[in-house]
Amino acid sequence: MKIPKRLQSLVDEGLIDEVLNQLMSGKEATVYRVRSNNEIRCAKVYKEAHQRSFKKAAQYQEGRKGRNTRRSRAIEKGSKFGRAQQEEAWQSSEVDALYKLAGAGVRVPQPYGCFDGVLLMELICDDEGNVAPRLNDVGMSAEQALEDHTEVMTFVMRMLCVGLVHGDLSEFNVLVDDYGPVIIDLPQAVDASANNNAKDMLLRDVENMTQYYSQFEPSILNTDYGHEMWSLYEKAQLTPDTVLTGKFQHSTDSADVGGILDEITAAFEEAQEREARINDTFEEE
Numbered sequence: 001m002k003i004p005k006r007l008q009s010l011v012d013e014g015l016i017d018e019v020l021n022q023l024m025s026g027k028e029a030t031v032y033r034v035r036s037n038n039e040i041r042c043a044k045v046y047k048e049a050h051q052r053s054f055k056k057a058a059q060y061q062e063g064r065k066g067r068n069t070r071r072s073r074a075i076e077k078g079s080k081f082g083r084a085q086q087e088e089a090w091q092s093s094e095v096d097a098l099y100k101l102a103g104a105g106v107r108v109p110q111p112y113g114c115f116d117g118v119l120l121m122e123l124i125c126d127d128e129g130n131v132a133p134r135l136n137d138v139g140m141s142a143e144q145a146l147e148d149h150t151e152v153m154t155f156v157m158r159m160l161c162v163g164l165v166h167g168d169l170s171e172f173n174v175l176v177d178d179y180g181p182v183i184i185d186l187p188q189a190v191d192a193s194a195n196n197n198a199k200d201m202l203l204r205d206v207e208n209m210t211q212y213y214s215q216f217e218p219s220i221l222n223t224d225y226g227h228e229m230w231s232l233y234e235k236a237q238l239t240p241d242t243v244l245t246g247k248f249q250h251s252t253d254s255a256d257v258g259g260i261l262d263e264i265t266a267a268f269e270e271a272q273e274r275e276a277r278i279n280d281t282f283e284e285e
Helices: 005-012 057-061 069-077 080-103 142-161 198-214 218-222 225-234 257-284
Strands: 018-025 029-036 039-046 111-115 118-122 174-177 180-183
Touching: 005 039, 005 118, 018 039, 029 118, 080 111, 080 118, 142 180, 142 198, 142 218, 142 225, 198 218, 198 225
Parallel strands: none
Antiparallel strands: 018 029, 029 039, 039 118, 111 118, 174 180
């Protein structure tokens, strides 16, 4: 096929030997099947910011640490340089996440590097060499749904153990090969400790996967892995070896509104008394 403009520089530099075909085009990138280093891999070409339809990107970028203060200041100012740096950070975050998650025991594609806005990585295939389907295109037995749902929950837990939340996990961001689920699409992954939306995103990720697998095994709806793992995470009790139960006891205690108001009133009165004492001191002087 004709070499796409965004891939031409990688062909010129010998990083890609041949562009075979386009695999898909999504909200954030277009993915091609390529030959690289005598292997069949995929090239993910990120769309520019004005072309992406990824919603509320600012929520995902909250808490991300810049590599240097100059970059951070430029991004905050929204200058041309800053926008370019923000794009680079958005793209490199997926490479960083892939390396980190692979080391944490999460099944993700192996990355080979990000060059000029193009991520080269492993092409997930079945044993016959066919491109692995997305989870939303796969049917399964109730037993398989239970097994795969548990495995995905383990992946989500291990992600959280290294401080990451996928943030956009669904049946469209999971591939299925002959060995089970593979997590993909991570440029929006958030820092669990620095992003105020991390808990909500984690719970949404878990809910999305639970709802999908429950169509094959309804009992999966009775699990609550999201609250369980987040509670353990907040207590610093979550480890890669934690055995999750899928159960969580929500507090039934209602908020003591009266007690809270009494505390506020007491604090206000104490502040007034302190101010009065200060004024009295000045008057005496």
